[in-house]
Each structure stands twice: as C-alpha cells, then as structure tokens.
Amino acid sequence: MIGIDKINFFTPNTYIDLVKLATYRGVDPDKYTIGIGQSKMAVPTITQDTVSMGANAAFPILEKKDLTAIDLVVVGTETGIDESKSAAAFIHQLLGIHPFAKSIEIKQACYGATAGLMMARDFVKTHPGRKALVIGSDISRYGLNTSGEVTQGAGAVAMLISENPRILAIEDTSIAMSENIFDFWRPNYSDTAIVDGKFSNEAYVKFFNLLWTKFTEETTYSLDDISAFCFHLPYTKMGKKALLPLLENESAGVKEKLLAHYDLSTEYTRNIGNIYTGSLYLSFMSLLDNQTTSLKPNDLIAFFSYGSGAVGEIFSGRLIEGYEKHLDTANHKDMLTDRYDLSIEEYETIFNKEIPKTDGIHSLDEEKYEKGTFYLSHISNHQRHYEKRQ
Ligand code: COA
Numbered sequence: 001m002i003g004i005d006k007i008n009f010f011t012p013n014t015y016i017d018l019v020k021l022a023t024y025r026g027v028d029p030d031k032y033t034i035g036i037g038q039s040k041m042a043v044p045t046i047t048q049d050t051v052s053m054g055a056n057a058a059f060p061i062l063e064k065k066d067l068t069a070i071d072l073v074v075v076g077t078e079t080g081i082d083e084s085k086s087a088a089a090f091i092h093q094l095l096g097i098h099p100f101a102k103s104i105e106i107k108q109a110c111y112g113a114t115a116g117l118m119m120a121r122d123f124v125k126t127h128p129g130r131k132a133l134v135i136g137s138d139i140s141r142y143g144l145n146t147s148g149e150v151t152q153g154a155g156a157v158a159m160l161i162s163e164n165p166r167i168l169a170i171e172d173t174s175i176a177m178s179e180n181i182f183d184f185w186r187p188n189y190s191d192t193a194i195v196d197g198k199f200s201n202e203a204y205v206k207f208f209n210l211l212w213t214k215f216t217e218e219t220t221y222s223l224d225d226i227s228a229f230c231f232h233l234p235y236t237k238m239g240k241k242a243l244l245p246l247l248e249n250e251s252a253g254v255k256e257k258l259l260a261h262y263d264l265s266t267e268y269t270r271n272i273g274n275i276y277t278g279s280l281y282l283s284f285m286s287l288l289d290n291q292t293t294s295l296k297p298n299d300l301i302a303f304f305s306y307g308s309g310a311v312g313e314i315f316s317g318r319l320i321e322g323y324e325k326h327l328d329t330a331n332h333k334d335m336l337t338d339r340y341d342l343s344i345e346e347y348e349t350i351f352n353k354e355i356p357k358t359d360g361i362h363s364l365d366e367e368k369y370e371k372g373t374f375y376l377s378h379i380s381n382h383q384r385h386y387e388k389r390q
Helices: 017-024 030-036 050-061 089-096 112-126 198-217 236-247 252-272 276-290 329-337 345-354
Strands: 001-009 012-015 040-042 070-075 102-106 131-140 153-163 168-170 175-178 226-231 300-307 311-319 361-363 374-380 383-388
Touching: 001 050, 001 112, 001 175, 001 276, 001 329, 001 383, 012 017, 012 345, 017 030, 017 040, 017 345, 040 252, 040 311, 040 374, 040 383, 050 089, 050 131, 050 153, 050 374, 050 383, 070 112, 089 131, 089 198, 089 383, 102 112, 112 131, 112 276, 112 300, 131 276, 153 236, 153 276, 175 374, 198 236, 198 300, 198 311, 226 236, 226 252, 226 276, 236 252, 252 276, 252 329, 276 329
Parallel strands: 040 153, 070 102, 070 131, 226 300
Antiparallel strands: 001 153, 001 168, 012 040, 131 153, 168 311, 175 311, 300 311, 361 374, 374 383
C-alpha cells in the first residue's frame, strides 16, 4: 500500500478581502462571494515565491528520518522562478534532504503536482522503504482590474509519499486524458496568464465528464461508493459546475453526502484563492480538516485534477484508520485567521513590485508583512538567495 503519509500547506501572510475589492472596483460583492464563490485572496509579497512557499509547506512535516529516506523531490509548478534550474533543486537544499536524491520540476499548468504524485507513487513502488516528496507551489496572476483578478491566489502544498501511509492509500484506478487547447496559457514573455474564461470552464466540465464515465466503466465504482469528491478549484464555484449535473438523478442521500463534503472541501480555497498545482490537494486538506465525524477509515475519495492546455486525471484513494491524528488542523486554521488584511493601496503596491533584473546585489525587505519560515532575502547577480527566519 502506497500513498500520502503526511500533508501540509502554506499560504502567504497577506490577503485582500474580496468584498473590499469588489466595492473598490464598482462590482456587486455578491458576484465575487456568491457568483464566483471567493471571500479572500492571498497576495504574496515579493519575498514569497514558488521556492520559498514550497519549502514553507514541506518544512513542518519533515523529520530527520524523512530527510534521509527521501530519494525524489518533485515540484509541480507553472510559475517557476527559472527557465532552466528547477525549484526542487533549491527546496532540496533548504530542507536539508540528503545529497543522493533527484530533484526535478514538472510543468503542465495546474496538473503538475498530480503528475508528480503519480511519479512518486511509482517510484516508491520500485524502491521499497524509500520516500518521495511532492510539492505543488504557485502564484496565480491575471492582472489588476481583469476579469480573472478575483480568481488569483498563492500557496503551496507538500506531500510525503511512502509505503504504509498514514493518511491516504492511493488506488491503481487512475484515468487520464490530454487535448491540445488554448483555454489558459502564459507565454514565456508574460508574467500574467491569458485565459479564455468561459472556454476554460467548458473544457474543465468536459474533461470531468469524459474521465468520470471512463473511470466508472473501468473501476465499476458508482457515486454510491464515493464518500467525497476533491476537485482542482480555480475558484469554488468551478467544481460545483462539474458536480451538480452528475447528481441530477441521484438519491437525496447521495446528493446530501456529496454536496456537504464539497462545501467542506472548498473552505480553504474560498479564503486563499487559486493556488494552481496545489489546489486539488488543498481541497483534500480542507475536507479532512473541516469535517468532524462524517469521514471514516476506508472511505473512498475521488480526485479530479485538471491542468489547462489541457491534461486531466481522475483517481481514487482510501482514508487510513487514524488519519485525523496526522493532520495539522489547528496550525492550518491559525495560518488563515492570523493573516494581514491589506488595504487596496497596499494590495496594488505589492502586486506591482517586480524582482530586480539588473546586475548587483538587491536586498528585499517585507518584514512588515510576512512571516514565512523561508523567504527570498536578496538577489545577487541574478541568483536568488533564501533565508530561514528563526
Ligand atoms: N450576484 C450573484 N452572482 C452573480 C452576480 C451577482 N450580483 N453577478 C454575476 N454573478 C454570477 C454570474 O451569473 C456567474 O455565475 P455562473 O458562472 O454560475 O453563470 C458568475 O457570477 C461569474 O460571472 P461572469 O459574468 O461569468 O464573470 P466574469 O466574466 O467576470 O468571469 C471567470 C468569471 C471565473 C470566468 C473569470 O474570473 C476567469 O476567467 N477566471 C479564471 C478562470 C480560470 O481559472 N480558468 C481555469 C480553469 S482550470
């Protein structure tokens, strides 16, 4: 049995309240909070990037015995900080993982962390006793005053994959599909994504339907067997657009169970925004942290991963007895409640700050706002340098 032994997330300490943003933009706040389903949006300072967020997500869950057992570090990201060097190479060093490990980055929009998870599962299968660290870390940016503005966000998820996992056993049920489309993309020369919002919604729902049909044919699972769905969530309404049509002819009991669990799984995204590659696994943590007694050991969870461009995958996993003892629920909730509430002016100033691109040494200081354990402290002749806050 192989799967998720430990899991954690990190989001920057700064956010913008979306009622405040809607009022400032002259939009009815209900459009953001009900129509799109978002309440708060993480806004990273320049000192939090894909590397520091990924390290911040992984650091609290790794013990000394993990650091000597991890032979593979995979970072899924679509907002990497270098076109050549992987974010994983930095994170491997920041975390103190032993030198004889491979550290790589995977890109396929929001699907990258799932590719990493499946690679990690196969790696552990062929390397008994060894472990793999999978991270999804991203900053979602569409630009100020764009239609995608309210669906931005930032954060990272880290998962330790091992034999005899203590949270989720991943089943051999995965079904994936690919199609070359332009629903969302970001050319190398742009730091904001280009999105055809309506088309991306349609593509997401189409992928879900095709994959679900094939998944049920190949596994013989039906909705009765599934305790909860976890979705990739660019915003909380998105998963519901896929789930609701599926429930139309189902019994009241099935509808009630799956919709109640859907709401629990969207709570963290509602307050953080889109974290791209980590989003699906943030939904999983939100579900586990916010449910009280409705999920039992051996319950079946279905996961829908979607990365624009596009690749999708559905797979399933079973909860392990005692999983709730291995979650850091209190710290997850504290991280969200203790954040700094930005004014509009602070939000726009932070959003517009850019990493210096010239020779020389550039110190970066956002002490007023941020409190991540790892942060980007300076750029020295185009090299990023990170420090650890004691
Ligand atoms: N009260 C309640 N709901 C309201 C409202 C109000 N006053 N005003 C609008 N709405 C609803 C709309 O009816 C719509 O609901 P629906 O989607 O269920 O039909 C929703 O709010 C959004 O309105 P819409 O006019 O479609 O918003 P928009 O053109 O500004 O775009 C997105 C919204 C989500 C498409 C846009 O933010 C976007 O492109 N985001 C990025 C999408 C993405 O990440 N795609 C990747 C998929 S993986």
